[in-house]
Amino acid sequence: MKSFDLLAPHTIAFDDPPKVTAWHSTVGPMEAEGPLGGCFDKTESDPYFGQSSWECAESTLFKNNIINLLDKECLKSSDIDFMTGGDLLNQCTASGFAARDLAIPHIGLYGACSTMAESLLVGSLLVSGGANRVIASACSHFCSAEKQYRYPLEYGSQRTPHSQWTVTGSGAVLLGTSGSPVITHATCGTVIDLGITDQNHMGAAMAPAFADTIKKHLAALNASPKDYSMIFSGDLGKFGKKIAIDLLKADGIDISQNFEDCGCLIYDPNRQDVHAGGSGCGCSASVLTGYILPAMRKGKMDRVLFIATGALLSPLTTQQGESIPSIAHAIEFRTP
Amino acid sequence: MELTKNQYAAFVKKRSSASPIVLDTARAFAVGGFICVVGQALKNFYLSQGMSDTLSSTAVSVTLIAAAAVLTAFHIFDYIAKFSGAGTLVPITGFANSVVSPAIEFKTEGFVTGLAVKMFIIAGPVIVYGMASAFVAGIIYFIFMR
Numbered sequence: 001m002k003s004f005d006l007l008a009p010h011t012i013a014f015d016d017p018p019k020v021t022a023w024h025s026t027v028g029p030m031e032a033e034g035p036l037g038g039c040f041d042k043t044e045s046d047p048y049f050g051q052s053s054w055e056c057a058e059s060t061l062f063k064n065n066i067i068n069l070l071d072k073e074c075l076k077s078s079d080i081d082f083m084t085g086g087d088l089l090n091q092c093t094a095s096g097f098a099a100r101d102l103a104i105p106h107i108g109l110y111g112a113c114s115t116m117a118e119s120l121l122v123g124s125l126l127v128s129g130g131a132n133r134v135i136a137s138a139c140s141h142f143c144s145a146e147k148q149y150r151y152p153l154e155y156g157s158q159r160t161p162h163s164q165w166t167v168t169g170s171g172a173v174l175l176g177t178s179g180s181p182v183i184t185h186a187t188c189g190t191v192i193d194l195g196i197t198d199q200n201h202m203g204a205a206m207a208p209a210f211a212d213t214i215k216k217h218l219a220a221l222n223a224s225p226k227d228y229s230m231i232f233s234g235d236l237g238k239f240g241k242k243i244a245i246d247l248l249k250a251d252g253i254d255i256s257q258n259f260e261d262c263g264c265l266i267y268d269p270n271r272q273d274v275h276a277g278g279s280g281c282g283c284s285a286s287v288l289t290g291y292i293l294p295a296m297r298k299g300k301m302d303r304v305l306f307i308a309t310g311a312l313l314s315p316l317t318t319q320q321g322e323s324i325p326s327i328a329h330a331i332e333f334r335t336p
Numbered sequence: 337m338e339l340t341k342n343q344y345a346a347f348v349k350k351r352s353s354a355s356p357i358v359l360d361t362a363r364a365f366a367v368g369g370f371i372c373v374v375g376q377a378l379k380n381f382y383l384s385q386g387m388s389d390t391l392s393s394t395a396v397s398v399t400l401i402a403a404a405a406v407l408t409a410f411h412i413f414d415y416i417a418k419f420s421g422a423g424t425l426v427p428i429t430g431f432a433n434s435v436v437s438p439a440i441e442f443k444t445e446g447f448v449t450g451l452a453v454k455m456f457i458i459a460g461p462v463i464v465y466g467m468a469s470a471f472v473a474g475i476i477y478f479i480f481m482r
Contacts, residue, residue, distance in 0.1 A: 053444040152441035154408050155458065156417020156424055156433050158360070161353040195341030196348065204348040208339075243351050250337040323341075 003128040011187045011220035018127035018134075020333070021179035024069035025289035026061060027282075028142070028168030034267045040169075040290040042068060047143060047168060055093060058141035061282075062087060063098035065170040066135060073174060075133070080104045080174075082126050084119040085137035088112065088145050088166070088281060095139070104135070113140075113206075113235050114189070114310030115281035116171060116288060117329035121186045123175045124331075132176060139170030140280030149199075149315055162201040164237045164279035167266060171285030173293070180335050181296045181304075187217040187330040191312065195323045199313060203240020203276060205324035206309035210236060211247040213307055213328040218253070221332075225255045229301035232292060234284035234308030234328075235263035237276035262287035262308075284308040296335050304333045360421050367416070367423030375400060375427075397428055404432035409440065434458040 005013045025040045032043035042065070049060040066083070070076065083102065086109040087094035099106035111118035115138040123136035145166035146153055175183070192212050196205040210233050218224060225231060236244055241261040248255055262284045263277035288306060295301050309328040318324075339347060375396050382392035404424075407413040413433050417424045424430050435455055442454035456463065 055444075147441055151458070152437040154411060154414050154433070154437035154440055156408075156414045156430065156437075158355075158418055158421045160355060194339060194344040196345075201348070201352070204352070208344070239352055243348060246347075246351065247337070 003130075004125070007185070007220040008216065010190070010216050011185060012121075012125070013185050014124065014128050014183065016128060017182035017184045017334075018124040018175045019177060019179040019182045020173055020293060021133070021176040022069060022073050022174040023172065023289040023293050024065055024072055025171045025286045026065040026068065026169065027286050027290070028061075030142070030165075030272065031167055031169050031266055031278075031286065034272060036266055036287065036291050039294065040286060041072075047141075054141060054144035054147055055089060056097075058087060058089065058094040058139060058144045059097040061141060061168070061170050062094050062137065062139040063101055065139065066098065066102060066104075066137060066172050069135065069172045069174060077102055077104050080133050080135055081131040082107060082123070083135045083137065084109055084122045084126070085135070085139075085172075086110050086115045086119065086281065087138065088140050089148060094141070094144070095137070111281070111308075111327060111329070112310030112312055113202075113279055113281045113283065114308040114327050114329050116285040117234070117306060117308035117331050118310075120173060120175070120183065120306075120331045121188060121329055123173070124183045124186060127175045127177070134175045135172050136175060137170065137172035138281040138285040140166050140168070140282035142166045142168045142280075145280060159275050160200045161275055162198070162203065162237070162239050163275045164202060164235065164263060164277055165267065165272075165274035166280035167235075167278045167283035167286060169280075169282035169286035171282070171287075171289035173289060181293065181333040182336060183331055184334050185217070185221060185330075185332040187213055187220065189213045189328040189330070191325045191327050193323050193325040197318075197321065197323045199318045199324065201239070202235075202279060202311045202324070203237040204243055205311050205313075206326040206328065207236055207240045207243040207247055209326035209328040210240075210244050210307055210309050211251075213330050214248065214255070214305070215251065215253065217305065217307075217330045217332070225253060225258060228258060228303050228305050230292075231255055231259045231305045232284075232287070232307065233259070233261045233263075234281075234310075235277070235279040236261045236309060237263045237279065238269070239276050240309075265291065281308070281310070293333075296333060299335065302335045306331045306333060363419060364421045364423035364426075367420030368426060369423075371400070371424065371427045371429060400428050401432040404429035405436045408433045408436040431459055431462065434462075
């Protein structure tokens with residue numbers, strides 16, 4: 001039995017839209033001090049999350065956020081059919097180690113900073129295919145990301161104006177057969193590479209992928225940006241946001257009126273030293289679960305396009321002089 | 337709109353922002369200069385204590401390295417370095433920080449496979465190419481100037 005239609009090779013329309021039953025967000029101390037600090041379900045003042053390494057801290061963040069979601073809904077691990085999710089660490093150890101302790105069937109995903117949208121896409125397919133409860137999740141941690149991708153924390157260096165600050169945060173969404181909002185459509189992105197090699201300019205690398213996905217999504221639905229309450233990108237940052245708006249403007253698509261970037265929302269650049277804004281898969285995950293979904297349930301927005309973008313590079317590929325391939329997945333939320 | 341890689345690079349450049357080079361240079365000059373003044377003051381002090389010229393220069397290096405290592409361990413050095421950039425990077429303080437910071441960061445992977453292996457991930461190239469150029473300079477000296 002068919003459970004979704006393909007509007008185009010890349011855009012899925014769910015026959016019985018998967019529903020957002022609940023969500024939970026956890027962030028670190030710096031995110032708690034940001035403009036959305038009061039929105040998150042849980043804020044943690046200890047960046048180690050009670051652990052002895054940054055990698056364990058990130059895994060604990062991922063795990064505890066899901067445990068808190070289960071507690072919030074009075075559910076047990078055994079009540080969940082599948083968990084989809086990932087993180088930024090090599091071999092996705094943060095989510096994999098968390099899944100070891102949670103004992104929920106786990107589909108580990110890597111989409112760099114697009115992971116939250118990827119998790120929701122796969123989770124929605126599972127629900128539309130018959131699963132009753134699926135948790136879609138993603139997380140990142142500033143300290144483990146710095147250690148893996150950049151320099152040791154105590155190394156004295158200056159960041160470029162385009163560099164972004166990896167969010168310490170996690171967001172988990174419980175998808176199922178009841179609740180609001182619902183996921184009506186999803187567009188799976190294509191990997192795009194327009195030759196950007198500067199790993200400190202992720203916004204520039206990812207903006208073309210964002211533009212490509214939103215154009216495909218709007219064309220498949222025969223929709224225009226003004227049909228949406230809001231359009232959110234994952235973590236393009238200040239510069240990537242401007243590039244994305246201008247790229248789309250050149251194609252006659254104006255998103256400037258109802259477009260915001262999660263990386264620009266989570267920190268206050270005037271108070272917090274984050275340069276171009278937040279990044280990491282925990283950025284879009286925590287803003288989605290801390291700000292966007294609660295606002296939709298309260299009726300402040302009724303149709304939202306959530307497009308998380310990911311830069312598919314590694315420190316090795318950067319050292320080998322490769323450019324940065326990027327991807328963006330779109331998830332459309334609506335309140336019935 | 338289809339853009340070539342070159343067209344997109346130009347498109348991005350128009351919408352990007354350069355580092356504040358004048359401010360960065362001024363700060364580097366001020367802090368780097370201050371470190372040199374401290375070094376000279378230390379040298380004068382060691383000389384006044386009866387050390388030889390060579391020994392006092394070595395003692396200055398050792399003191400600055402120790403100070404940078406301690407400031408790194410107490411999470412202070414990176415704030416100074418963020419402010420001053422090349423001002424702390426170029427003097428020997430930057431070298432000390434580049435060795436101590438990975439030692440702290442990777443100690444969770446063990447004293448051998450973590451701390452010792454990763455200690456020179458930033459400073460390693462300086463040592464390798466510093467040694468290599470010293471050999472080349474030594475050979476040139478040996479052939480032509482001896």
